[in-house]
Amino acid sequence: MxxxxxxxxxxxxxxxxxxxxxxxxxxxxxxxxxxxxxxxxxxxxxxxxxxxxxxxxxxxxxEAQAQQLKQQLAGLQQNLDQEASQRKAAESSLSQLRSEIQQLQQQADALAREREALKTRSEDLQAKLDGLEREKSQLNGELGDVRNQIKDLEDKLASGSATAQSEIAKLQGRAKELESESARVAAALEAERQRLKAEEADKARLAKEQEQLAASLERERERLRAEEAEKARLAREQEQLAASLEQERQRLKAEAAEKARLExxxxxxxxxxxxxxxxxxxxxxxxxxxxxxxxxxxxxxxxxxxxxxxxxxxxxxxxxxxxxxxxxxxxxxxxxxxxxxxxxxxxxxxxxxxxxxxxxxxxxxxxxxxxxxxxxxxxxxxxxxxxxxxxxxxxxxxxxxxxxxxxxxxxxxxxxxxxxxxxxxxxxxxxxxxxxxxxxxx
The missing domain is CATH 3.30.1330.60 (OmpA-like domain)
Structure with missing residues (x-):
């Protein structure tokens, strides 16, 4: 020049x-x-x-300004790529969390069904236990009647009646049968009580597991919400970076146009x-x-x-x-x-x-x-x-x-x-x- x-x-x-x-x-x-x-x-x-x-x-x-703008543009592009990678990783983590939450929800549903089945079974056992209690009470009543009859017969035996002796023997046999039946019913009743107790323990365990699963599910939901918020933040930052990148490109284009105009x-x-x-x-x-x-x-x-x-x-x-x-x-x-x-x-x-x-x-x-x-x-x-x-x-x-x-x-x-x-x-x-x-x- x-x-x-x-x-x-x-x-x-x-x-x-x-x-x-x-x-x-x-x-x-x-x-x-x-x-x-x-x-x-x-x-x-x-x-x-x-x-x-x-x-x-x-x-x-x-020329120096153009070079500086190119470097800034490259830096912004690198930041945008990093943000895109982070967003992709967050989306992958979010998908995994959703899968885990779905599994936990399925487990919770299965536990709820199992708890409902145990409740029904417990109610059946309680009904059966109540029936055994009634049967035991009935047997105890019959046993009392037999014993009273035996006492009456013993009284008659004391008076020397041979018929009474035979009747006593029959009643004593019946009393043994009733005692055996009562023992059997008592044993069955205790077994049912133990089984009902076990059922209650299982029911409490399942309730505790269900509570733990619900808490874990809530934690996962909180983490999912946090991941969603982070994803939204990354999306906003990516939009801002894209806008900044476009701004820099437009400014660089304007600088080039101004340089060409001046030339x-x-x-x-x-x-x-x-x-x-x-x-x-x-x-x-x-x-x-x-x-x-x-x-x-x-x-x-x-x-x-x-x-x-x-x-x-x-x-x-x-x-x-x-x-x-x-x-x-x-x-x-x-x-x-x-x-x-x-x-x-x-x-x-x-x-x-x-x-x-x-x-x-x-x-x-x-x-x-x-x-x-x-x-x-x-x-x-x-x-x-x-x-x-x-x-x-x-x-x-x-x-x-x-x-x-x-x-x-x-x-x-x-x-x-x-x-x-x-x-x-x-x-x-x-x-x-x-x-x-x-x-x-x-």
Whole structure:
């Protein structure tokens, strides 16, 4: 970039020096003019170098930012991958927990069924036990009756009755049968009681196991809820990371687009300066005679070109009508400016601080009217006879408000009475668009 700017400055300096010295038929210009021109070129050179350094620093900064953004993007992608792995592991753990809870629920259901069966069986055993108790009570009643009968028979035996003796023997046999049956019923009753006790113990054990399973099931449900909450948190974090990643991508894309836009504008600016330099060279060749006389100076600073004409070149004193010699000069200027389509052209009228004379005040009340009339006259000539696009032209009268020298001397006042033609850029985006695919700009 800097090399291109330096080459442009050298290209600018060469035709000016040739116009000032080498091509002049009547010799070189004054040392003062030469020195002033070299000073302006040196200043333009330094400014171009500074702008080139700034552009290079901006390019390096953009590259560093782009690299940093790429690293951040890679880090975010890695975090997103880790979160996805954690989420996958959590989903696997959650699935396993659901399977374990389902198994525990099945076990709890089986225990509940077994407990219900034991309850039914316990009720059957209790009914059977109650029946045995009733049978025992009945047998005890019968045994009491038999014993009473035996006592009665013993009483009869004591009285010596043989029939009673036989009856006693029968009753004693019956009593033994009843005692044996009572013992059997008592043993069965004790066995049923022991079995019922065992059943109650099993029932209590099953109830305890069911409580343990219920507690374990509740713990698993709590863990499942915690896993669900963790899964939701991971999903939210993944969404946030994805949003951040997309944000970084968009920002990186915007940075790249901005970098491309700046590069495009820089290229357009360089091309614009090159075209302006060619315009300056053409004007210097065309107006060489007036430049050598000191009546016209041309100065280019980056993307602005100023043609400074002392008023005597175009107008007589106090007049706003172009004189014949001025028409010739303006025709040469118009031949160059009509080919300039990428610049706004401002015609500026300037005067010294001497008030308008009384005899001219019926035409121009103040220097404002005179400077504006002269600028408008030049614009009208460039449109009507120079072929310059009217959309590019602008007329401005500054009177004595923009002096370039002191008004205390005649020489200074002569310098301040001038017409300046200033070429400055139009919208840079329009220029960039033309470089992209529009018609070439001359």
């Amino acid at each position: 800097r090399r291109r700017v330096m080459n442009g400055v050298r290209a600018l300096r060469t035709p000016i020096l040739l116009a000032l010295c080498g091509l002049a038929p009547i010799g070189c210009v004054s040392t003062e003019t030469h020195t002033k021109t070299l000073t302006e070129l040196s200043a333009a050179n330094k400014k171009a170098a500074q702008q080139a350094a700034e552009l290079e620093a901006l390019r390096k900064q953009s 495009k504008e820089r290229a357009a600016k360089e091309e614009e300066i090159k075209r302006l330099t060619r315009t300056q060279e053409e004007l210097s060749r065309s107006l060489r005679d007036e430049i050598e006389k000191g009546n016209i100076t041309i100065q280019q600073v980056r993307d602005r070109l100023t043609i400074n004409m002392v008023d005597r070149v175009l107008f007589d004193s106090g007049q706003a009508v172009i004189k014949p010699a001025g028409v010739k000069v303006l025709k040469q200027v118009g031949d160059v400016l009509k080919n300039v389509t990428d610049k706004q052209i401002r015609i500026e009228g300037h005067t010294d601080n001497v008030p308008i004379s009384v005899k001219l005040q019926d035409k121009f009340k103040t220097n404002w009217e005179l400077s504006t009339a002269r600028a408008t006259t030049v614009v009208r000539y460039l449109i009507d006879h120079g072929g310059v696009d009217r959309q590019s032209l602008l007329a401005v009268g500054y009177a004595e408000t923009h002096p370039i020298a002191s008004n205390d001397t005649e020489e200074g006042r002569s310098s301040n009475r001038r017409i300046e033609i200033v070429l400055y850029p139009k919208d840079l985006q329009q220029i960039t668009g033309k470089l992209d695919g529009g018609a070439p700009v001359n």
